Amino acid sequence: MPVPLKVAVLISGRGSNLQALIDAFKGPDSPVRIVLVLSNKADALGLERAAKAGLKTEIIDHRAFATRDDFDIAMDREIRAAGAEFVALAGFMRLLTPQFVTTWQDRLINIHPALLPAFPGLDTHRRALNAGVRFHGATVHFVRHETDMGPIIAQAAVPVLSGDDESTLAARVLATEHKLYPLALRLIAEGRVRVEEERAIVSDEPAADGVLFNPALPQ
Numbered sequence: 001m002p003v004p005l006k007v008a009v010l011i012s013g014r015g016s017n018l019q020a021l022i023d024a025f026k027g028p029d030s031p032v033r034i035v036l037v038l039s040n041k042a043d044a045l046g047l048e049r050a051a052k053a054g055l056k057t058e059i060i061d062h063r064a065f066a067t068r069d070d071f072d073i074a075m076d077r078e079i080r081a082a083g084a085e086f087v088a089l090a091g092f093m094r095l096l097t098p099q100f101v102t103t104w105q106d107r108l109i110n111i112h113p114a115l116l117p118a119f120p121g122l123d124t125h126r127r128a129l130n131a132g133v134r135f136h137g138a139t140v141h142f143v144r145h146e147t148d149m150g151p152i153i154a155q156a157a158v159p160v161l162s163g164d165d166e167s168t169l170a171a172r173v174l175a176t177e178h179k180l181y182p183l184a185l186r187l188i189a190e191g192r193v194r195v196e197e198e199r200a201i202v203s204d205e206p207a208a209d210g211v212l213f214n215p216a217l218p219q
């Protein structure tokens, strides 16, 4: 049996994406082993989810450090101490230093609630509604120095429906995130993702089929 990829998951809050990863990778034959859940917030709900799943947790409060560098060095130390070889950001709401990003280059991924490169940053659902886009969604990408940029591994699109508000749209996107993140991490753990000229190439990828229209074509 291939050796599982040892992953540290970094969170700041609710941890519903963490939960999706826990659920997807809990079997003994799983290609992924979560060896650490690290939060910068002591009250993150995700820590309870991790503890319930029997995972090792750590809290590193960013406010206890004078600089971003010091905070990231402390995180790096914990991640390595746990034996992690890969890092997945799951609602981790701190900007990482260039040093950390470089150290973990191509071993550091993020999930973002928009179809990047549209709507990097915060408030993606409100901005998508304001822009009047017909599709919105989620992206898993390798992390680079520029926020929410980097080679795109997988995306999921959802329609924006008339009558949507921020919360209905956010819920639709979040439901896809919970499928998308395990998919992307599984592909990586299976050794099927490589970066070439700053693009993520997925080998033997099952082609997405069909064309989505919104509004739908008449039946």
Ligand code: GAR
Binding pocket: 011, 012, 013, 014, 015, 016, 017, 018, 046, 090, 091, 092, 111, 112, 113, 121, 148, 174, 177
């Ligand atoms: C998710 O929607 C994730 O995509 C987003 O935060 C939420 C965390 O939810 N991440 C970002 O906005 C990062 N730029 P969760 O804690 O329930 O997984």
